Amino acid sequence: MIEIRWHGRGGQGSFTASRILGAAASLYGNKYALAFPSFGPERRGAPITAFTKIDDQKIRDRSEIIHCDYIVVLDETLFAPSLLQDLKPGGKILINTAREEKYKAISPDWIVTFDAVAIAQEILGRPVTNTAMIGALIGISEVIPVHAVAESIKNEFSSSLAEKNIRVLNQSYERIKGEWL
Template structure:
C-alpha cells in the first residue's frame, strides 16, 4: 500500500488534490483507493491534512495515515509550524511548493522535490490555488499514476468551466517535475 499525506491550509484544496490522486489511481489501474480529509473547526488559512491510500487489494484501514511514503506540502510556510516530516517512512519522498530548490531543505535521507506551484497557478488560473499544480507535480515526481489518468481525473471531478485551465496546470507541473528528474 502507498500512503500519501497532504499538508495545506484551509481553502488551498488539499482534499481536492487527495481526491484527484485517488480518482487517477482508480482510473489508471485496478487500484483500491481512499481519499479523506482531517480537519476540525479550522478556518480558512489554518493548517489542514488530507490523505490518499492506494493499494492493489481492498483497504480496510480507515484511520488517519501515521506512516506515509509521500508527503506533499501545498504551502511552504507550513514548514515553520508543522513537522511535515513526522511519520515519513525511511527513503520517503517529499514534494514542497516553493520557488527555492530542493537543496534549501534538509534531506535527512529523504528525496525532496520542489516546484513553484503558486507561480504556475497564478500564471494559468490567475489565483494561488495550489491543489492541481501539486497534484500534477506529484504524478510527475512519483510515476505512481500515469499523466493520462491524472488528466482524466480532472475531467471527472472538476467543474466544467475550470477543466481546461486545470488540465494545463497539471501538465505544466508534471512536465516540470519530469524535466527535473531527467536532469
C-alpha cells in the same frame, strides 16, 4: 500501499487534491484508493491535512496515515523539519516553493521543491496550486498515470476550469520530470 499526506490551509484545496488523486487511482488507474481529510471544525486559513491511500487491492484500514510515502506541502509556511520523521524509508516531501536552496540545505535527499505558484499563476491566473502539486507528485512518484488524473479532473471541475487545470497538471508533470530527473 502508497500513503500520501497533504498539508495545506483550509481553502487551498488540499482535500480536493487528495480526492482527485484517489478518484483518479480508483476510476481511471485500475487501483483502489481512500481519500479523507483530517476531521475537525477547521475553517478557512487553518492548517489542515488530507490523506490518500492507494493500493492494488481494496483498502480496509481507515486509520490515519502516520508513516508516509509522500508528504505534499501546499503551503510552505506549514513545513517543519519534524515532518521528515513521518516519512517511510525512501519517502519524499514535496514542497510548493520558489526557494529551492532553503530546503535543499535542510535535506537534499528527502525534499523535492516545486514552484507550483508560478504555473498556477501562468495558467489559472490565481495561486491555486493543488492540481499543480498533483502533477508534480505524479511526476516524482508515477503512482498512477498522469492521464488518469486528467480524467479525474474532468470529473471534478466544469469543462473550462477542467481544461485549464489539466494544462496545469501536465505542465507541472513535465516540468518536474525535467527538473527532477
